Amino acid sequence: MTALPPHPFDDRLYALRTRWEQYVADGQLEQFIEFAVAVNSLAEHFARLRLPGLSRLCEGLENAVLARIGDAGSHPMRPQEMVALQRQIDALFGSIATSQPSVPVRRAEEKAPARDLEWHRPRSVWIVAAADREDVADGLQRQLNYFGFRVLRMGWDAEGEVEPGEAPLAVLFIPAGSTAEAAELARIEACRKACPASQLFYLGVASVIDPIVALMRAGIDVAIPDDEQPSMVVNRLLDLIQTEEQERYRVLVVEDSRVASTLICRTLTEHGIDSHAIADPGRLLEVLESYRPDLILMDMHMPRFNGVEATRVLRQMSAYQTLPIVYLSGESNIGMQVEALRLGGDQFLIKPFNPVLLAAVVKTKIARFRDMQRSTRVDGLTGLLNHSAAKARLKAMVESAAPGERFTVAMIDIDHFKAVNDTYGHPVGDQVIRGLAWLLKARLREGDLIGRYGGEEFIVALPGTDPALAQTVLDRIRVDFAALPHTHPGGALYATFSAGLAAYPTVDSAAALTESADGALLDAKRLGRNRVEIADC
Numbered sequence: 016m017t018a019l020p021p022h023p024f025d026d027r028l029y030a031l032r033t034r035w036e037q038y039v040a041d042g043q044l045e046q047f048i049e050f051a052v053a054v055n056s057l058a059e060h061f062a063r064l065r066l067p068g069l070s071r072l073c074e075g076l077e078n079a080v081l082a083r084i085g086d087a088g089s090h091p092m093r094p095q096e097m098v099a100l101q102r103q104i105d106a107l108f109g110s111i112a113t114s115q116p117s118v119p120v121r122r123a124e125e126k127a128p129a130r131d132l133e134w135h136r137p138r139s140v141w142i143v144a145a146a147d148r149e150d151v152a153d154g155l156q157r158q159l160n161y162f163g164f165r166v167l168r169m170g171w172d173a174e175g176e177v178e179p180g181e182a183p184l185a186v187l188f189i190p191a192g193s194t195a196e197a198a199e200l201a202r203i204e205a206c207r208k209a210c211p212a213s214q215l216f217y218l219g220v221a222s223v224i225d226p227i228v229a230l231m232r233a234g235i236d237v238a239i240p241d242d243e244q245p246s247m248v249v250n251r252l253l254d255l256i257q258t259e260e261q262e263r264y265r266v267l268v269v270e271d272s273r274v275a276s277t278l279i280c281r282t283l284t285e286h287g288i289d290s291h292a293i294a295d296p297g298r299l300l301e302v303l304e305s306y307r308p309d310l311i312l313m314d315m316h317m318p319r320f321n322g323v324e325a326t327r328v329l330r331q332m333s334a335y336q337t338l339p340i341v342y343l344s345g346e347s348n349i350g351m352q353v354e355a356l357r358l359g360g361d362q363f364l365i366k367p368f369n370p371v372l373l374a375a376v377v378k379t380k381i382a383r384f385r386d387m388q389r390s391t392r393v394d395g396l397t398g399l400l401n402h403s404a405a406k407a408r409l410k411a412m413v414e415s416a417a418p419g420e421r422f423t424v425a426m427i428d429i430d431h432f433k434a435v436n437d438t439y440g441h442p443v444g445d446q447v448i449r450g451l452a453w454l455l456k457a458r459l460r461e462g463d464l465i466g467r468y469g470g471e472e473f474i475v476a477l478p479g480t481d482p483a484l485a486q487t488v489l490d491r492i493r494v495d496f497a498a499l500p501h502t503h504p505g506g507a508l509y510a511t512f513s514a515g516l517a518a519y520p521t522v523d524s525a526a527a528l529t530e531s532a533d534g535a536l537l538d539a540k541r542l543g544r545n546r547v548e549i550a551d552c
């Protein structure tokens with residue numbers, strides 16, 4: 016097996032390798048299931064880190080493993096099957112060893128903040144552009160540089176462009192037409208192979224399914240339609256460098272058999288999922304309220320009333336209409352299963368259950384449920400938290416603040432924005448709003464609150480930061496924003512913003528913090544705009 020250098024995924028790789036070696040030595044089904052769990056855990060880890068190429072390789076291995084789980088009688092597997100799996104494992108380990116996820120570095124011209132805080136650092140991006148699309152590439156490069164990305168340009172014909180250790184965050188392919196030719200697909204395939212950890216974008220694809228499928232097969236992760244502005248890709252890249260902190264998944268198990276619920280909860284725990292079990296479905300509403308699960312695993316046959324009846328009740332309540340409900344039951348009657356799905360269930364799994372399948376179903380359903388919930392909290396124009404979500408987050412920050420904890424809230428407003436709209440039109444105004452949103456995303460930290468509070472007004476909250484440091488940080492962003500060109504048909508315009516700051520716990524409620532920061536913002540406007548003022552409390 017390929018020898019591995021020290022690597023950030025070491026623990027997971029070690030678990031995967033030793034479990035495989037144990038299975039190779041003893042050939043027991045239980046060991047194979049443990050190995051399957053290790054493969055699943057590594058695949059999820061790569062997905063979380065947004066390393067699409069490695070995720071894909073790992074998922075390929077996972078599929079091959081799942082197909083061979085079978086039962087105790089099918090283990091140890093035949094020697095040829097073992098060799099085939101060993102080859103897949105070697106290919107995966109080889110790719111991991113050669114791919115080095117890019118390490119963030121501080122921008123050369125950026126000074127370290129006065130007190131060291133982990134503000135976002137740039138990453139490198141490659142742009143592969145056709146000769147007649149250099150203008151699009153130039154515009155994108157300028158924007159990417161402003162948002163702190165390092166850009167490397169190359170043509171479609173370039174060969175051997177890969178420098179060792181130079182794995183980019185993303186590669187942007189800008190083709191001459193809207194359909195990829197065979198040579199272009201080959202170029203993308205070569206890049207996919209060379210950069211398994213990078214996200215590959217193809218800009219300007221026609222909205223026709225066949226060419227998009229061909230691009231995906233060649234290794235493209237995101238095909239951007241030709242009617243979407245190329246600059247939108249900047250936002251997607253900023254999303255890539257901001258991994259949202261994830262709360263652990265929570266599953267409520269409704270199951271009257273103690274043995275079954277213990278087994279289910281143990282499987283969930285092994286996959287890093289929190290669970291809570293109740294034996295009496297009569298307690299469902301009360302526990303849903305207190306535990307707030309992301310999914311219910313529901314038994315079908317229970318005393319008093321059954322799982323389908325419980326599901327029907329939940330589906331009549333607006334709070335639980337979209338909550339995923341998966342039946343886990345020994346019921347083998349297909350008619351009953353179909354009826355259970357018609358009456359509100361999302362999926363039907365049979366007991367005794369396959370632990371890997373159960374975990375995969377639970378995780379994918381929860382991931383989709385959380386994505387859907389997230390979309391109701393996000394502002395469509397900028398991708399930031401919307402007004403109500405930002406307000407709720409600030410309230411939660413105040414309520415959960417430990418004694419002695421401090422943070423600073425900023426209200427930010429673009430100067431003379433009405434004139435931008437009036438002179439250049441609404442779409443250009445929108446681009447200016449996006450520009451500021453992206454700059455904030457690029458420059459602030461993962462744990463900072465950034466929201467679009469109103470039209471051209473933003474709210475920011477910086478944990479562990481006093482007003483003086485917050486002023487330094489926002490002032491730097493203010494200067495960069497003033498230098499950011501916003502293109503319009505006649506050239507480029509420049510905009511500025513003003514900001515007001517208020518500090519917790521000097522001001523100790525969410526409403527008073529926004530009010531106080533708003534007051535300081537008004538002062539900044541009165542004092543001439545393009546400045547950051549601290550509220551005097």
Ligand SMILES: Nc1nc2c(ncn2[C@@H]2O[C@H](COP(=O)(O)OP(=O)(O)OP(=O)(O)O)[C@@H](O)[C@H]2O)c(=O)[nH]1
Nearest residue numbers: 428429430431432433434436441444445470471540
């Ligand atoms: N393009 C665009 N404009 C918006 C959006 N939301 C609000 N606006 C416009 O933003 C402008 C805000 O203008 P004002 O509140 O008068 O303030 P201002 O011109 O920015 O002036 P000062 O804040 O005093 O510097 C209004 O013309 C709104 O129509 C939006 O989503 N897109």
